[in-house]
Amino acid sequence: MVVLPQYVMIVLKGSVPMAFGGTQEPAAYGKLVSIGGLDPDVNKKLSAGIASILESKLYVPESRFYLKFSDSKRSDFGWNGSTF
Incomplete structure (x- = not known):
């Protein structure tokens, strides 16, 4: 997978x-959206x-x-008035 920083x-x-x-110890939820890959x-x-x-x-254990x-x-x- 190629990551182009200008699109991150x-x-x-x-x-x-x-x-x-x-x-309520440190915890996180993340959503990663990719266009293919x-x-x-x-x-x-x-x-x-x-x-x-x-x-x-951020001191969030991987289990949390x-x-x-x-x-x-x-x-x-x-993007930019159109779609990718």
């Missing part, structure tokens, strides 16, 4: 009240990389977050 967008919302597994092997690698970042930078992967068609995304 990240939104972080801190201080959102969240309960995970019955506690996702498959089980890629998702596993992305999950491991994101888990490492969440744990080292869910990550949802969605693969979309190019025509499902509008």
Whole structure:
């Protein structure tokens, strides 16, 4: 998978009240949307990389977050007055 930085967008919302597994310890939920390129092997690698970042930078243990992967068609995304 080739990642073109000019097409990567990240939104972080801190201080959102969240309960995970019955506690309010640090936790996270993420949604990763791609225009093609996702498959089980890629998702596993992305999950491991994101888990490492969440744990080292935001102190969220890998056991306290869910990550949802969605693969979309190019025509499902509008940009610059058109679609991809």
